[in-house]
Amino acid sequence: MQSNLTEAVAALMPGLKDDLARLVAIPSVSEWGYPPHTRPAILAAHDAVVDLLRDAGVRDIRDLELPGTAPIITGTIPGPEGSPTVLLYSHYDIVGAGDEAEWTSPPFEATERDGAIFGRGAADTKANVLVHVGALRAWGGRPPVTIKVLIEGQEEVGSPLEEGFPSRHPEHFRADAILIADGGSIRAGQPSLTVSLRGDARITVEVRTLAGGKHSGQYGGAAPDALIVLLRALTTLWDDHGNVAVAGLRREEWPGETYTDEEFRALAEIEPGLSIVGTGGLGSKIWSGPAITVLGIDAPAVDGAPASVQAQARALLNVRVHPEQPAAEAQAAVVAHLAAQRPFGVPLTITAGATGDGFRTSPTGAAGDAMVAAMDAAWSGTTVQTATGGAIPLVKAIADAIPEAAIFVFGATDSFANIHGPDERVLIDEWRRATLAEALFFHEIAERWAVR
Structure with a gap:
C-alpha cells in the first residue's frame, strides 16, 4: 500500500502545483467582520476550494454561514461501515502581502525556484488545503475511512469558530481523529507533530x-x-x-524536539553579537x-x-x-x-x-500510532514532537468540545517558510511528504480500527 500511495502522490504533484498557482493568484486576504471590499476575493477562493474538494470526491458540500464571517465549507465522504471518522481542517484566507517591494517575485503569482513555490498563502495555508485534496485524490476519492471536511475563510484575523462554537455545535467536529493542516516540520526533512500550543x-x-x-x-x-x-x-x-x-x-523544561541555538538565531534574525535572552533550555523559553x-x-x-x-x-x-x-x-x-x-x-x-487557552496532547492510542507510522513512512525518518509559541485557540476549543478525538497539528510548511512575511514559500518536497502522510494515515487508522 505504501508504494502504491507514494507513486500516486508523486503523479499528482504537477496537477497540485497548478492548483496551488490558481489559489495563490486569488488575494483572499481576510479582515475581521468580513467587510464588503474583501468578499469578491474571499468568495473566489471559497469557490475554487469547493471545486477542488468536489473533484476529490467530497460530497454533500455545504456552506456554514455565521454572522460577520466568510462562508465555512463543510462536506463528507462516507466510508466503509464501521470505519473511523477523520475530520480534515484548514483555511483558505490569508494575510496581506505587505510591502510588495520586499518580495523577490510578485506575491500573488506562484513562482517556482530552488525547490520551492513562492507566493502569499503558498505555505499558510493553501498548500495545506491541497494536502487534504491530494490525499483524497490519491485514494480516488474513496478512502477507507469516513471523511468530514471543514475549511474556513477567516482564520487569520480570529476564527468565529473559536468563540465556543464547537461546544455549542459539536456535530460539525465530532470525529475519531482531527487533522489540523495548518503547520509543518520544525526543519525540512524532519517529520514533526505539533503537540503543544501556548x-x-x-x-x-x-x-x-x-x-x-x-x-x-x-x-x-x-x-x-x-x-x-x-x-x-x-x-x-x-x-x-x-x-x-x-x-x-x-x-518547565520542554521535553520534545526544539531548535538549536544556531537555528533560532537564524530564524529570529538576531543581530550579530547579541545573545539569546533568558536562562534554561530554548524550548522552555519559547514553548513551555x-x-x-x-x-x-x-x-x-x-x-x-x-x-x-x-x-x-x-x-x-x-x-x-x-x-x-x-x-x-x-x-x-x-x-x-x-x-x-x-x-x-x-x-x-x-x-x-x-x-x-493553550493546548497540549500526546499522539497515543490507535490514532496516534497510525499518525506516527504514516509520518515516519512519508518522511523516511522518526517523527518528533514539537510545539509552537503561537496560539491556535480553535484547537483548544475543539479539544474541549470533543475530548475523545485525537487531534493532530501537522502540514506542509517548515520553520523557514516565512509565513506572514515577504517571500513566503512552501518546499515542494515537504508538501509532497505531508500529502503522502495524510494518505497513508487513512490506511493506517483504518487497519488499526479493524482490529480493535
Missing part, C-alpha cells in the same frame, strides 16, 4: 500624572513623568537575564514557559518631539502562557504584579483584555 492574554497598562504636558525645563525633575513611570513599572516584569519575573506563571512582549507603547515620536514632561502614557502587553496553564490565571498574575507597582508613588491603571 495560550495568550492581552493587558493594557495606563498612567496619568498631569493635566497636560509641561515644559521639561520648568517642571522636569519634580513633576512626575508618566512615560518614565510606565517604563519603570514595565522593567519589573523581567529579571536581569531576560526571564519573566512574575510570580505564578508556570514554566511564559513570555511577555510590549506590543505597543504610546509615546511621542523622536522627530519633532516637544520638550515636555509627559502627562500620560500607555502600553499594550501580550502574555504567552504555558500550554496547560489557564490563560486567565496567568493574566491575573501579571495584573496583580503590575498593580503592586508604585513607581515614585504613582499607581497604574490596568485593564485585562482577551485571553485564549
Whole structure:
C-alpha cells in the first residue's frame, strides 16, 4: 500500500502545483467582520476550494454561514461501515502581502525556484488545503475511512469558530481523529507533530500624572513623568537575564524536539553579537514557559518631539502562557504584579483584555500510532514532537468540545517558510511528504480500527 500511495502522490504533484498557482493568484486576504471590499476575493477562493474538494470526491458540500464571517465549507465522504471518522481542517484566507517591494517575485503569482513555490498563502495555508485534496485524490476519492471536511475563510484575523462554537455545535467536529493542516516540520526533512500550543492574554497598562504636558525645563525633575513611570513599572516584569519575573506563571523544561541555538538565531534574525535572552533550555523559553512582549507603547515620536514632561502614557502587553496553564490565571498574575507597582508613588491603571487557552496532547492510542507510522513512512525518518509559541485557540476549543478525538497539528510548511512575511514559500518536497502522510494515515487508522 505504501508504494502504491507514494507513486500516486508523486503523479499528482504537477496537477497540485497548478492548483496551488490558481489559489495563490486569488488575494483572499481576510479582515475581521468580513467587510464588503474583501468578499469578491474571499468568495473566489471559497469557490475554487469547493471545486477542488468536489473533484476529490467530497460530497454533500455545504456552506456554514455565521454572522460577520466568510462562508465555512463543510462536506463528507462516507466510508466503509464501521470505519473511523477523520475530520480534515484548514483555511483558505490569508494575510496581506505587505510591502510588495520586499518580495523577490510578485506575491500573488506562484513562482517556482530552488525547490520551492513562492507566493502569499503558498505555505499558510493553501498548500495545506491541497494536502487534504491530494490525499483524497490519491485514494480516488474513496478512502477507507469516513471523511468530514471543514475549511474556513477567516482564520487569520480570529476564527468565529473559536468563540465556543464547537461546544455549542459539536456535530460539525465530532470525529475519531482531527487533522489540523495548518503547520509543518520544525526543519525540512524532519517529520514533526505539533503537540503543544501556548495560550495568550492581552493587558493594557495606563498612567496619568498631569493635566497636560509641561515644559521639561520648568517642571522636569519634580513633576512626575508618566512615560518614565510606565517604563519603570514595565522593567519589573523581567529579571536581569531576560526571564519573566512574575510570580505564578508556570514554566518547565520542554521535553520534545526544539531548535538549536544556531537555528533560532537564524530564524529570529538576531543581530550579530547579541545573545539569546533568558536562562534554561530554548524550548522552555519559547514553548513551555511564559513570555511577555510590549506590543505597543504610546509615546511621542523622536522627530519633532516637544520638550515636555509627559502627562500620560500607555502600553499594550501580550502574555504567552504555558500550554496547560489557564490563560486567565496567568493574566491575573501579571495584573496583580503590575498593580503592586508604585513607581515614585504613582499607581497604574490596568485593564485585562482577551485571553485564549493553550493546548497540549500526546499522539497515543490507535490514532496516534497510525499518525506516527504514516509520518515516519512519508518522511523516511522518526517523527518528533514539537510545539509552537503561537496560539491556535480553535484547537483548544475543539479539544474541549470533543475530548475523545485525537487531534493532530501537522502540514506542509517548515520553520523557514516565512509565513506572514515577504517571500513566503512552501518546499515542494515537504508538501509532497505531508500529502503522502495524510494518505497513508487513512490506511493506517483504518487497519488499526479493524482490529480493535
